[in-house]
Amino acid sequence: xxxxxxxxxxxxxxxxxxxxxxxxxxxxxxxxxxxxxxxxxxxxxxxxxxxxxxxxxxxxxxxxxxxxxxxxxxxxxxxxxxxxxxxxxxxxxxxxxxxxxxxxxxxxxxxxxxxxxxxxxxxxxxxxxxxxxxxxxxxxxxxxxxxxxxxxxxxxxxxxxxxxxxxxxxxxxxxxxxxxxxxxxxxxxxxxxxxxxxxxxxxxxxxxxxxxxxxx
Ligand SMILES: N[C@@H](CCC(=O)N[C@@H](CS)C(=O)NCC(=O)O)C(=O)O
Numbered sequence: 001x002x003x004x005x006x007x008x009x010x011x012x013x014x015x016x017x018x019x020x021x022x023x024x025x026x027x028x029x030x031x032x033x034x035x036x037x038x039x040x041x042x043x044x045x046x047x048x049x050x051x052x053x054x055x056x057x058x059x060x061x062x063x064x065x066x067x068x069x070x071x072x073x074x075x076x077x078x079x080x081x082x083x084x085x086x087x088x089x090x091x092x093x094x095x096x097x098x099x100x101x102x103x104x105x106x107x108x109x110x111x112x113x114x115x116x117x118x119x120x121x122x123x124x125x126x127x128x129x130x131x132x133x134x135x136x137x138x139x140x141x142x143x144x145x146x147x148x149x150x151x152x153x154x155x156x157x158x159x160x161x162x163x164x165x166x167x168x169x170x171x172x173x174x175x176x177x178x179x180x181x182x183x184x185x186x187x188x189x190x191x192x193x194x195x196x197x198x199x200x201x202x203x204x205x206x207x208x209x210x211x212x213x214x215x216x
Pocket of ligand 1: 010012033051065
């Protein structure tokens, strides 16, 4: 299997978490879309130019992080079961995966884009709307986590693969002390072996960038 990804991107981290949870090995294709040459080469493979992208052993292209995680979960019966077999539980895992992508990860991305703009181009009203959306979702996650160790129960699932990268990227203005269950979840998530391996990937990339070397 080949995985096209960029370790600093949240959807790539989501798939890396799943890879490590399933103890799968893969050919890493670290792709920096900020580099015009790498972007052009990747766009030839995937015109939408979105990371991550998995190339399966039989040569199939799988885009979309949630689909890749489902594929990996079906592929091998080792490691964590990322999509529970029981239909009701599976639906809940899928639901939280969607909620996190739509109401946490994307607003976070928009907020990051806003904050990178020069002050005169920033839109304070839009920023407040995005912050409110994120805050509302965090409150919903807090309620869910008051009852569970991981997001959808006692086992680590696709929903956790989706959530952890976004929590790691949460700006300090969202104080996790306001959400005690989420704060405690974040503490034990950071000790999860798969997340530590994702952090190693991030550090390796940052190290390469510091040394001024190409990233793939
Ligand atoms: N729905 C897609 C979203 C993928 C996505 O938006 N990836 C971003 C990075 S997190 C990307 O590749 N952006 C391309 C760019 O920055 O030009 C998924 O779940 O895989």
